[in-house]
Each structure stands twice: as structure tokens, then as C-alpha cells.
Amino acid sequence: MSQKLFRNLRLVNSEFTGSEAKRAFIVEAGLITWMGSQNQIPKKLKPKKEFDLKNNLVFPSFIECHTHTVFAGSRAQEFEMRNQGVSYLEIAERGGGILSTVQATRATSAKSLTALTQKRVNNFLAQGVSTLEIKSGYGLDLKNEIKVLQVIKNLKGPRIISTFLGAHAKPAEFKTHEDYLQYLVTTVLPVVKKKKLSDRVDIFIENKFFEKSASQKYLEAAKKLGFAVTIHANQLSFSEGADLALELSAHSADHVIHLNENHIKAFAKSKTVAVLLPAADLYMRCAYPSARKLIDAGATVALATDFNPGSCPTQDLALVGLLARLEMKMSLPEVFKAYTSGAAQALGVSDAEGQLLVGKSANFISTAAELNDFFYSAGSTPKHQLFIRGNEIKSTIIARD
Amino acid sequence: MSQKLFRNLRLVNSEFTGSEAKRAFIVEAGLITWMGSQNQIPKKLKPKKEFDLKNNLVFPSFIECHTHTVFAGSRAQEFEMRNQGVSYLEIAERGGGILSTVQATRATSAKSLTALTQKRVNNFLAQGVSTLEIKSGYGLDLKNEIKVLQVIKNLKGPRIISTFLGAHAKPAEFKTHEDYLQYLVTTVLPVVKKKKLSDRVDIFIENKFFEKSASQKYLEAAKKLGFAVTIHANQLSFSEGADLALELSAHSADHVIHLNENHIKAFAKSKTVAVLLPAADLYMRCAYPSARKLIDAGATVALATDFNPGSCPTQDLALVGLLARLEMKMSLPEVFKAYTSGAAQALGVSDAEGQLLVGKSANFISTAAELNDFFYSAGSTPKHQLFIRGNEIKSTIIARD
Numbered sequence A, B: 001m002s003q004k005l006f007r008n009l010r011l012v013n014s015e016f017t018g019s020e021a022k023r024a025f026i027v028e029a030g031l032i033t034w035m036g037s038q039n040q041i042p043k044k045l046k047p048k049k050e051f052d053l054k055n056n057l058v059f060p061s062f063i064e065c066h067t068h069t070v071f072a073g074s075r076a077q078e079f080e081m082r083n084q085g086v087s088y089l090e091i092a093e094r095g096g097g098i099l100s101t102v103q104a105t106r107a108t109s110a111k112s113l114t115a116l117t118q119k120r121v122n123n124f125l126a127q128g129v130s131t132l133e134i135k136s137g138y139g140l141d142l143k144n145e146i147k148v149l150q151v152i153k154n155l156k157g158p159r160i161i162s163t164f165l166g167a168h169a170k171p172a173e174f175k176t177h178e179d180y181l182q183y184l185v186t187t188v189l190p191v192v193k194k195k196k197l198s199d200r201v202d203i204f205i206e207n208k209f210f211e212k213s214a215s216q217k218y219l220e221a222a223k224k225l226g227f228a229v230t231i232h233a234n235q236l237s238f239s240e241g242a243d244l245a246l247e248l249s250a251h252s253a254d255h256v257i258h259l260n261e262n263h264i265k266a267f268a269k270s271k272t273v274a275v276l277l278p279a280a281d282l283y284m285r286c287a288y289p290s291a292r293k294l295i296d297a298g299a300t301v302a303l304a305t306d307f308n309p310g311s312c313p314t315q316d317l318a319l320v321g322l323l324a325r326l327e328m329k330m331s332l333p334e335v336f337k338a339y340t341s342g343a344a345q346a347l348g349v350s351d352a353e354g355q356l357l358v359g360k361s362a363n364f365i366s367t368a369a370e371l372n373d374f375f376y377s378a379g380s381t382p383k384h385q386l387f388i389r390g391n392e393i394k395s396t397i398i399a400r401d
Helices: A076-083 A088-093 A098-106 A110-125 A142-153 A177-194 A212-224 A241-247 A261-269 A278-284 A291-297 A317-328 A332-346 B076-083 B088-093 B098-106 B110-125 B142-153 B177-194 B212-224 B241-247 B261-269 B278-284 B291-297 B317-328 B332-346
Strands: A003-012 A019-028 A031-037 A049-060 A062-064 A129-135 A159-167 A200-204 A228-233 A252-255 A273-276 A301-303 A364-367 A385-388 A391-393 B003-012 B019-028 B031-037 B049-060 B062-064 B129-135 B159-167 B200-204 B228-233 B252-255 B273-276 B301-303 B364-367 B385-388 B391-393
Touching: A019 A049, A049 A332, A062 A332, A076 A088, A076 B317, A098 A142, A110 A129, A110 A142, A129 A385, A142 A159, A142 A177, A159 A177, A177 A212, A200 A212, A212 A228, A212 A241, A228 A241, A241 A252, A241 A261, A261 A291, A273 A332, A278 A317, A291 A301, A291 A317, A301 A317, A301 A332, A317 A332, A317 B076, B019 B049, B049 B332, B062 B332, B076 B088, B098 B142, B110 B129, B110 B142, B129 B385, B142 B159, B142 B177, B159 B177, B177 B212, B200 B212, B212 B228, B212 B241, B228 B241, B241 B252, B241 B261, B261 B291, B273 B332, B278 B317, B291 B301, B291 B317, B301 B317, B301 B332, B317 B332
Parallel strands: A003 A049, A062 A129, A129 A159, A159 A200, A200 A228, A228 A252, A252 A273, A273 A301, B003 B049, B062 B129, B129 B159, B159 B200, B200 B228, B228 B252, B252 B273, B273 B301
Antiparallel strands: A003 A019, A019 A031, A049 A364, A364 A385, A385 A391, B003 B019, B019 B031, B049 B364, B364 B385, B385 B391
């Protein structure tokens, strides 16, 4: 493989507190194979291509670690209902909510779903996202969950991490949540595994939805099949999802609005990442999670959009980071870390991504803007170039600047 | 002038609660000269051009009625300081805040300012804004206020309403706010008038800034010179700005977070519009104004971004409307009215804009999306075409969809 040299760049340090000028790195087969001062490039290295980054800032590109990007239909009308006072649980009980998206998604072909989803993926790409997690969970039966996972597999642009969220909601065909989880274990998970469509399992643990003991059995079965685990935890109440995530050494526990001091301590000791989704909290008018307590205790946090058609229909990373700063008092460097190394850990891809180091993927952002300009103006990403595995991504979508 | 026919459109009703299909209108010299069923176009009308709007929804385009779009420099670093606990007033007292933008703006040529500002104007245009208010207020002396107003005059795209906000902050050259207001009246306002650079005067009334009695003298002098009046009122405290706006029959009182029941009743009786700026309230972590009380009492409200480099560095109309819905419990139709007819009244342009009626400007949005899709996904405007005075605007900026 030929080598590419990137030089004349200001490399942002790993704490996102400053940068060092005149740095360079060499990329081979998508990985960084050498890094250092541009005045000390070893003679034996003979890169075929050189990229002058014009003294731009360079830092790891963003990792969006929690989305529900594959869906059909719209829940925009439901939003107006919710603002007029109808609760999320009430809407769900009336057959709206997630299940209305399930109906629309089941009725839509893989081809149409792919077209819908690819546009949304491009919107993430335009914001500097090089790795994108996407969950299934609007199929809720063998045929449709597999269809959705195959749509996810065919998407282009960023690296896609696919997560099986069959346990998103109980479809009407099943009487109990336990019966449905049993069906997922015996009928769906083995097919997901065999077709190599995902190696991560997620579940929405909440009172009245999937509760702790049934969820525990389900996740233990998934782990036996070789799946990694992540959990929608403690969003609406102290639902024990976070406890289970910590017990099972899950990759992440997501939402985690309702945490007590013991949870905070446990996160600090564990490798399980607390994934914070403040845009969803804005849309749901929830409290925001205790980011400061988690970070100050030493826990790893990530930030993500939670993009989905119901409770968080925005793809705006700038808003997520802005809310983290405003409402959760995260510093700007903490926001950058949460969207890079924190998110990489949440997805179990820290070995390859989230930091710019020798041996890791050359996934990075190059920009003439300052770090201060990011996560600042809602709806807007500063002008930048995105490189994935050393290749520049020419986005067809132009972000505001 | 030749006539243009727009047909096959679903015209949204004036309450934004529904639409009527197969409507048409004729535009001549930028104005709607006939409107009705497309099956009953009078024979005597012979439009030269026909536009089939493909059964799209058509409604008045947006009027953004409160911005500070002309500025140089960045206050992104200040935002991080504020999040780390330094107050807005403290930053101002340390010589930061507005005065740092004044310094940068004074040091920038009209040409450079025009280039910076035109990009921002294009960002509004891409969101369906056909009329854009822009305030001066980062010059704060004769030379630089005139420079900024001339920059505003040269902008392209939407109709621009220019507002003189010399009374934005006291520049260091003056000892007292009263002295500075006196200077504005005797030295600056006559030049603004003579050069026809603005016919509206705004002032930031707040304790420790411009206080009520001096402001009243200033605004009365401005009115004598023929200027209409608008006021930054009751943002940080019960500062009497709203009282003054109501006394002087101002076009609008903007921010109006601190209102009592008497204010609400007075707004309901007056033509002064309460301009609500919820994105600024988000950035400032203020309370949100009492939109429900104002609307329920019968007052006219408008919504706007308050786009500026310090307290609200976003241009995202979707976020503004979303916050209005979420945090101020405005219904979606109320949000649309606030961003069209309400904003037109706030700018004193209701005679020509804000509604689609015979005799008014043909400023409209045509979209295959639904009304529900607007003011819903932060950072995103549904795909649409914008027409200003009957001419399609081909925006060079592509919004997310």
C-alpha cells in the first residue's frame, strides 16, 4: 500500500486544551503508521502523496454512538400532541409512539428505507462524523429486524456500527415482554449472528417496558451468543437498567438521567461508558443527567444525538454539545473527548478510533476554525474537511458556516 | 409589467390550521394582484409565465425581525468563560461582551464586513427568510455606525429592514450613558436620517445600561426626527423598557422576560408586538417569556433568533420555533403566525408582508413537506422553494433535510 503524508498541521492534544504546530503523520492502508514533527520525518519513509493542511487544526473526527437512523414515517404530529399535554407513556399506550414507526417501517421496502437512511447518514457525515452507530428496533419481528440490519449494512460513507435493538418495544403480536424476549433469543438473535449483521445487543429497560429480571436473562443469553451489550438505562425512572449495565460490564448505559451516588461511584470504577443524550432530554423536557458528577468522579462519558423519529428528531451535533456545555456544565474539552474517545469506548472501538495515534485509523477533521467555534452555534458546523482512513470525504451536503 | 401565474398549490389558511387545494394567484410587479380557485381565473388576465407548484403547500415566507447580523470577531471563547461561571455583567465590566465586538467591528473595513455579513444573510435565506431585520450597534460612533448601516444597505437577497441601535452599549469614550445618548441625538441620528440609512431606532434598556428616563428623552427625540421605535426591554430585570415601549407605541418590545400582569394586559390592548427570543434565553439560561399569557390575553407576539456574536450565536429558526413549542407551549400555528404576520407587525411592514393577500408582496414558501415538519428538527429546514416578490431564490446553501 502506498503511503500518504499529511503535514503542516496543528495537532490538537489528547486533552483538547491546545495544539502543537508543524506536526505531520503518515497514513498507510488507512492507519497512522508514523507521527511526529514535520522536520523529522524518517528518510526511509517515501510517501507517494503529500497533503499540506495549511496550518489547520487537526483532531479526531466525531463518533456518533447512539442513533435510530433507520425508520420510515414521521411522528411530527405526535410532537404537537405532546406539547399540548399528552404524555409519552399515554401516546405509547394509545398505540402511537414507537409502534407507529414500527408499522411504517415494516410497510417500507429495504430499497426505500436505504434511500431515506442514506440521506440522514450524509447529514451526519457533513458534520464530521466518521463512525456512526445505528440501531435496529423498528422491525420487531424476524423478517423486519433482518431487513433493517441489512439496510444498515449497505449504507455508505462513515464506518457504521450496527446494534441489534429488537428489544426496543413489545410488538402487538406478543402478550408479554418476556414472551417477546424469548422469541428474540430463540428465533432472531441466532440469525443476526449467523448473517453477521451485528455483534451488539441493546435493550430499552424501563418500568412497564422491559423490566430488570427479564432483561437480565435476555442479555445473558445474548452474551453467550457472543454479543456485546449496551442498555437504554434509567431514562424515565430508577429502572435498574444502569445497575444491570454495570453488573454485565456493558459497553455503555445510555440516557442515565436517574442515577444515585452509588451509580456514580460504580461508573467511575467500571469501563462502562455513560452515554448522555441531552438533545433527547430537551425534546422530552427531562432533567439532564449529572455529567459533572460522573466526570468529576472519574467515569467515562460520551455524547450522542439519540436521533430518532419520536423523542429526538434532530441530527444536530452542535446542539448536543451546546446543551452539554450550557445545561450539564461540561467544558469544551470534555465535550470533544465525549464525542471522540468517550464515544469510541462506548462502541468498543477504542483500539482503532477516537484518538490520533500510531496504529489507529486516520479518521480526522482538518479546519481553519478554532476549537471554540465547535459545539457553539446550534445548527451549524464550522467549515472543515473530514478524512476517513486518510481519504477526504467530499460531502454533498454543505453545512452552514 | 408581465403577470405570473402560480397554480396547483395548497394555500395554507391564515390561522395555519389547514390548507385549501387547487388555489392559484397572479403576481404583477412583485405583488399579488389576483387570488382564487385555479378553475376560476378571470379570462381577461393573461399571465405570460405559469408556475405549476405541484400541489405543494404554500404559505407566507418567514420574517426574521430581530438580529445583530453585522459584526466582526468571535466571542466563542467568552461562552466557555460564561459556562465556567463568569456572569454576563462581569464579562461586560471586564471590557468584554459587546465592547469587544465593537473593537473588532471598528477595525474591520466595510468591504470585509459586507463579505462576512452576506454569508450570514444567505444562511437566513436558505431557511426561507424573505425579510430580515438587521441592527447596527457595534460601531458606537458616527463613523462606524454609518459604516455598518451602509454595509446593511448593500446586502443582497431578502428585503432588509435596517434598525439604528447606536444605543446598544456605552462606548468607553463617553463618561455617562446620558452623554452618549445626547451625542447620538445631536451628531448621529441626523446623519442616519439624511442618508436614509434607517427609519427605526432601537435601544437596550436595562439597569446599569440605558435606564428609563434617559432612554425616554432619547426615543422622544428620535420620534421627532421621524424614526419609529423598538426597544430591548425587560430581558434581565423589570427595567421599565416594556413600560416605555407601551407608552411610546413602539413597534415592538423585545425579550420581555420580566413582565407582570399589567404589562400583559397593556400588550393585549396595544399594537406593540412582544418579540420573543427563546434561543437567546437558552444561551443565557434565562427564564422564557410568558408567551401563553401574552397570546391568551390577545397580544401579538413575534419570534426571532436574536442572532448576535455574544448572547445568541445561532441562526437556526428551527431551534427558535422548537423552543417556543417546548418551553413556551406555543402551538405550531402560533409559531408560524409569530414568524410571519407577527414579525411583520413588529417591523411595521404589515401593509405589504406577513400574509398572502391581494395587494401584498408575493413572498412565499412552497414545499412538499407538511407544516408539522417545520420548527421540529433543530438545525434543519424542510426542503422548500422560497419566492420573494414572485421570484424564486436559488440559495447556494443547502439546508439539511
